[in-house]
Amino acid sequence: MTDLMQIISNGQANVRLEITGEDLHKFSNELITRAVSEVAAALKGAEEDRLLTRDEVKDMCGVCDTTLWLWNKRNYLKAVKVGSKVRYRFSDVRRILGKTDKSSSYGRE
Template identity: 50%
Template structure:
């Protein structure tokens, strides 16, 4: 059996649809709940991201301020501004260190 959306897409001409207030409330509740779930998932993922300071990155990678500046400018290691502080994603540092190990 086709769902309503596919029927509406295939229908020629215009369609008049009557919806009750209860149906609208149910539909809106469904949309709100779905949006909440998606947002909760995104927030949980964002909380998993860890950041390092410039000093930590310099020590881990064995580089100086100028190298970090060049890497950021070239897009190799993008700095993230959080408030007025510069931070680097731990996952990006792991990628760089992994590339160095494989050489």
């Protein structure tokens, strides 16, 4: 079987194909697999960009407001201003905690 994705990506217009049911099934599975991986990557990126409140960060890190203020002043954990509110990037908090998977489910219930 000639790779259908290759034919499509080459932009070969006006091509007639005779394909078997098995070929069509393989092609559809390949499309689904590609779509799932793209959505998973997009969701992971969205999770990284999520902003946390001051209280969420205090709970995660086990620190007080003063410590958060000091960390911001020393550029250890930089705060992000959203209007008049203070937020922290989830990826920055995860970095300072040195965690990868445990904190990724935080706040998701």
